[in-house]
Amino acid sequence: MGTALIILAVVIALAGLGGPIVGTMFVVGLLALPAAVVLIHAIRPERLFHATATPDGSAVIVTDPHPNFAAAVRAAQS
Numbered sequence: 758m759g760t761a762l763i764i765l766a767v768v769i770a771l772a773g774l775g776g777p778i779v780g781t782m783f784v785v786g787l788l789a790l791p792a793a794v795v796l797i798h799a800i801r802p803e804r805l806f807h808a809t810a811t812p813d814g815s816a817v818i819v820t821d822p823h824p825n826f827a828a829a830v831r832a833a834q835s
Contacts (some may be wrong), residue, residue, distance in 0.1 A: 759789030 762801070766779045783810035803809045808819045 759786045759793060762789065808809030 762782045766783040766786060769775065769779050769782075803820070807821050808817050810817055822830075
């Protein structure tokens with residue numbers, strides 16, 4: 758989101774359509790980048806993706822799978 762706002766602000770400014778909204782978009786984009794990093798560090802990847810890799814990396818453990826996913830895996834295993 759932050760990167761998209763920065764790129765959009767730069768493109769608009771280069772097109773000569775500058776104004777206060779372009780500066781605001783740029784600043785909000787810059788502020789969104791560290792906020793995203795903090796959010797990613799605050800949320801454990803296991804909770805975000807509902808999956809973890811086994812220590813040896815040979816498999817993925819899915820926690821709380823969607824019922825359709827679980828049914829498809831069971832069907833593929835039988």
